[in-house]
Amino acid sequence: MSEIRLPPIRLSHLGICVLDLPAMEAFYVNVLGFSVTDRGSTLGFDLVFMSRDPNDHHQIVLSTGRPRDLPINTVNPMFGPVINQISFALESLGQLKTMVQYLRATYPAELLIGNHGTAWSVYFDDPEGNKIEVFVDSDWYVPQPVFEPFDIDRPEAEILADTERMCRAFPGFMLASEWRRQVSPRIAEARERIAP
């Protein structure tokens, strides 16, 4: 019998159970710029499919059917009880600064802004308490987790210089490009799975 190899799977989309489907749809469309690609009902639930990329029919799918009495996370109130974060990548620190301005102008949520060394992030809740992260990667690697609050309203050059200084002081610092080079074989090896 020939060997059975794990096919190349790709992380694609996320489904979220919701209480208030119109409110959640409005958030993902109006605040995060998703487009509704399909909607309908099946198996007794209402679904809204949405995407920001024509290559993915849906990147987020909202479905009714969230239990009304779902407990909040009392151990770590920062996050939901199961989903820790739903994270969106930007391409530059300038875009992250603009995103913060956009959020302040459009969405009344408390923003938690932090520097991971490897990335700068803004965290806030969607209307049903799922934690959203919008982030941009830096050019540096430091072993995670790291979280340092920082003032995103400072000039970009100052944030960059401060972050590089912070990163270079960490044990285990390296350039992000070097980290990617080092982690690549490990990831490639983990993907190679053959059924026993």
Ligand SMILES: [Fe+2]
């Ligand atoms: Fe994250």
